[in-house]
Amino acid sequence: MGENVVTDGKRRMSSLEAFEPDPAVAFPCEFFQRPTVEVARALLGAVLVKQEEHGWCAARLVEVEAYLPEGDPANHAARGWSQRTAPMFQQGGILYVYAIYGRHRCVNVVTEPVGCGAAVLLRAAEPIAGIALLRRRRGDVPEEMLCRGPANLALAFGFDLCDNFRSVCSDTLFIQPPAEPPSPEEIAVSPRIGVTRGRDLLLRFFLRTSAAVSRQ
DNA sequence: AACATGATCAACT
DNA sequence: GTTGATCATGTTT
Numbered sequence: 563m564g565e566n567v568v569t570d571g572k573r574r575m576s577s578l579e580a581f582e583p584d585p586a587v588a589f590p591c592e593f594f595q596r597p598t599v600e601v602a603r604a605l606l607g608a609v610l611v612k613q614e615e616h617g618w619c620a621a622r623l624v625e626v627e628a629y630l631p632e633g634d635p636a637n638h639a640a641r642g643w644s645q646r647t648a649p650m651f652q653q654g655g656i657l658y659v660y661a662i663y664g665r666h667r668c669v670n671v672v673t674e675p676v677g678c679g680a681a682v683l684l685r686a687a688e689p690i691a692g693i694a695l696l697r698r699r700r701g702d703v704p705e706e707m708l709c710r711g712p713a714n715l716a717l718a719f720g721f722d723l724c725d726n727f728r729s730v731c732s733d734t735l736f737i738q739p740p741a742e743p744p745s746p747e748e749i750a751v752s753p754r755i756g757v758t759r760g761r762d763l764l765l766r767f768f769l770r771t772s773a774a775v776s777r778q
Numbered sequence: 779a780a781c782a783t784g785a786t787c788a789a790c791t
Numbered sequence: 792g793t794t795g796a797t798c799a800t801g802t803t804t
Contacts, residue, residue: 663786664797
């Protein structure tokens with residue numbers, strides 16, 4: 563926690579500082595309507611912000627996975643349209659939330675133009691603001707654990723199946739670009755976690771310095 | 779109507 | 792590193 567560096571008078575974000583969410587500088591929907599790997603890499607370091615009735619919460623994305631529109635057997639959309647995967651076939655910039663292993667939920671941001679069936683899975687993030695709100699849903703766990711792992715992230719932010727099709731370019735839910743984009747050396751690439759098919763594809767991207775990454 | 783599958787987590791050993 | 796919990800979804804009967 564809290565490499566709360568003050569270098570030259572510019573403050574970096576930390577969990578203890580005030581952080582004003584600003585939809586005006588968030589990624590527009592067109593940002594997501596691009597090749598999935600580009601979007602995945604660009605999301606590292608970006609801040610997911612959700613406004614709620616009782617406040618708002620924010621966390622810095624540090625681990626994502628790409629699920630490609632073509633040649634990716636691990637993609638839920640690989641076998642075509644279904645009621646579950648319907649959100650993935652809309653245009654980029656909305657949520658695809660699915661249930662897995664009984665209890666859990668996983669959150670994806672849909673990518674590429676309409677009809678492609680692609681998304682980026684949000685796997686882990688560092689809490690920046692609204693920690694109490696995250697804890698209310700996640701329980702009393704260390705801060706770096708709050709959004710470590712896709713189901714934990716989904717639970718902490720209170721995402722559920724009803725959030726399918728929800729825009730991530732709205733005033734109540736959006737993603738802000740990184741204040742400081744991570745350097746190329748900071749970004750690590752690996753096979754995706756937990757997939758049975760498409761194990762050979764290197765489509766997991768994470769920040770190697772982050773304590774919130776689910777597995778090195 | 780029944781069954782197999784799975785992009786997981788927490789709690790063990 | 793292994794395992795059990797537990798259920799939405801898609802596929803088969």
